[in-house]
Structures are given as structure tokens and as C-alpha cells.
Amino acid sequence: MKLILGVSGSISAYKAVDLLRxxxxxxxxTTLVMTRAATHFVAPLTFATFAPGRVFxxxxxxxxDPLLHINLARENDLLLVxxxxxxxxxxxxxxxxxxxxxxxxxxxxxxxxxxxxxxSHMLDNPAVADNIARLRGRGVEIIEAAEGQLAxxxxxxxxxxxxxxxxxxxxxxxxx
Numbered sequence: 001m002k003l004i005l006g007v008s009g010s011i012s013a014y015k016a017v018d019l020l021r022x023x024x025x026x027x028x029x030t031t032l033v034m035t036r037a038a039t040h041f042v043a044p045l046t047f048a049t050f051a052p053g054r055v056f057x058x059x060x061x062x063x064x065d066p067l068l069h070i071n072l073a074r075e076n077d078l079l080l081v082x083x084x085x086x087x088x089x090x091x092x093x094x095x096x097x098x099x100x101x102x103x104x105x106x107x108x109x110x111x112x113x114x115x116x117x118x119x120s121h122m123l124d125n126p127a128v129a130d131n132i133a134r135l136r137g138r139g140v141e142i143i144e145a146a147e148g149q150l151a152x153x154x155x156x157x158x159x160x161x162x163x164x165x166x167x168x169x170x171x172x173x174x175x176x
Contacts, residue, residue, distance in 0.1 A: 009037020009038050077111070116145050
């Protein structure tokens, strides 16, 4: 399977490194697309160490293919956004295409999986809940957030599920 791992701005962005390694270890070609906010949590160099030449952060970077979003959409079987912040979920649900990941989503015609990760108060916000429901209604697969200790030391729903749970979920979808 060829997939794009979209990483958005969430404290759990560091967990995407383990997710990338799990897909690679099992023979899946993985390209990384990071939002600008994600780069504040994990440096692109961290991902580039494991996926040289396959990490992208900008829609229009100098020397980069100006049709990267279209070509990546054509070349890949799955778009997985993990972690998915409230921001990227809102953009996806409302067709806002103002960065590489949201533009790629608008061009992507195959399976899309979203794994929300944020504080439980944000996850329970009616606007975020509506956006998740809108995505689900449009055929986007949502992996429910896990329960446990959150970044602010509160407990609740909002944690990114572990890498193996996300990997197994994606594999099952592609094989279905």
C-alpha cells in the first residue's frame, strides 16, 4: 500500500514518528505531509530521517512540483491524517484548501482516515463534533480518540490511539 500520512498541529504529533516506522516496517511506502502547526511540535527533519525526500510541508515551496497535491492524490491509496487537530478537521469538513494537507484532501479520491487528537473540551465542542460528523457522512473513516491522560494532565477522551490500533484499522480498510 502507498499512503500519505498527514500530520497536523497537536502535541501528539510526535507519535506519528512511530506510526511512520510501523507502516515502513511492514513494507508500505509512506509520504509525510505536515501542516505548519505540526512543525512546531516535530521538526520535518525528524520525519525526513526515516523518509528522505518524502516529507512535504508547503503547498508552493521553491523547486517543488506546483501540482504536488494532485500528483500525490493520484499516486497513493490512502490518506491518513493522524493526529488530526480541530483546525485540519474544520478545513476538511468545510472544503477550505489553504495549505498542502487541506488542498491534498480536496484532491484525494480514495480512502481517507482521520484520527482526531485534542483536548476533550475541544473534541466535545459542538463545532468540532459537527465537523467530524460531516466528514463521517461524506465517507471519511474516523478513528475514535482514546481515553486517558491528556497533555494538560487531565483525563478524558482525546488522546491519539496507539500506532498499532491506527495501523490495523487502515490495513483492514484497504483490504476490504
